[in-house]
Amino acid sequence: QKEVEQDPGPLSVPEGAIVSLNCTYSNSAFQYFMWYRQYSRKGPELLMYTYSSGNKEDGRFTAQVDKSSKYISLFIRDSQPSDSATYLCAMSANSGGSNYKLTFGKGTLLTVNP
Amino acid sequence: GAVVSQHPSRVICKSGTSVKIECRSLDFQATTMFWYRQFPKQSLMLMATSNEGSKATYEQGVEKDKFLINHASLTLSTLTVTSAHPEDSSFYICSAAQGYEQYFGPGTRLTVT
Numbered sequence: 001q002k003e004v005e006q007d008p009g010p011l012s013v014p015e016g017a018i019v020s021l022n023c024t025y026s027n028s029a030f031q032y033f034m035w036y037r038q039y040s041r042k043g044p045e046l047l048m049y050t051y052s053s054g055n056k057e058d059g060r061f062t063a064q065v066d067k068s069s070k071y072i073s074l075f076i077r078d079s080q081p082s083d084s085a086t087y088l089c090a091m092s093a094n095s096g097g098s099n100y101k102l103t104f105g106k107g108t109l110l111t112v113n114p
Numbered sequence: 115g116a117v118v119s120q121h122p123s124r125v126i127c128k129s130g131t132s133v134k135i136e137c138r139s140l141d142f143q144a145t146t147m148f149w150y151r152q153f154p155k156q157s158l159m160l161m162a163t164s165n166e167g168s169k170a171t172y173e174q175g176v177e178k179d180k181f182l183i184n185h186a187s188l189t190l191s192t193l194t195v196t197s198a199h200p201e202d203s204s205f206y207i208c209s210a211a212q213g214y215e216q217y218f219g220p221g222t223r224l225t226v227t
Binding site: 015032034036041042043044045046049051088091100101102104105106107 | 118120146148156157158160163187205207209211213214215216217218219220221223
């Protein structure tokens with residue numbers, strides 16, 4: 001079993017739809033959870049980060065973490081064609097010092113159709 | 115804030131030559147930088163963790179003599195691919211850590227002919 005599982009999709013939705021992206025993990029040591037957006041041939045862009053169970057909202061994006069179920073989600077409201085990208089979940093355990101190595105999911109390719 | 119640059123963005127080199135890629139954190143100091151490799155439609159594969167002023171820590175299976183990493187200052191890390199071969203062709207991405215948040219550079223596309 002991989003440490004982080006993420007459905008690679010592809011996921012195709014109409015403009016304005018609510019998008020739900022999910023990851024599950026097996027390592028209980030993970031404490032920090034991030035979502036990155038990566039456009040084709042570009043570096044990942046940090047969208048959201050959180051370190052506690054519950055919801056965190058930023059504009060159209062909501063990150064949700066359920067540590068008891070080892071499950072994280074990213075919701076995108078009122079999706080736009082510009083949201084079309086690959087979304088990567090990433091997690092980190094506190095390994096001491098400043099070396100917060102990230103473990104990534106495979107990424108989900110999202111297409112929002114106008 | 116939290117901008118990371120990489121140079122060059124794209125490089126084509128001949129087999130057997132060496133290529134250096136620079137990663138800079140432009141508006142913050144990063145004691146730790148990371149180097150990743152990404153194949154098409156795949157996720158990022160961590161190659162090594164680089165700490166300022168000390169030797170890099172390489173992930174299992176990554177040849178330290180082939181992928182030389184130098185972290186000379188709090189804002190600059192370099193990756194040198196030595197004696198490059200076509201199988202080294204890939205997308206190389208660096209990141210700089212600010213606390214537990216990692217900010218990524220735009221990536222460097224390396225093509226070895």
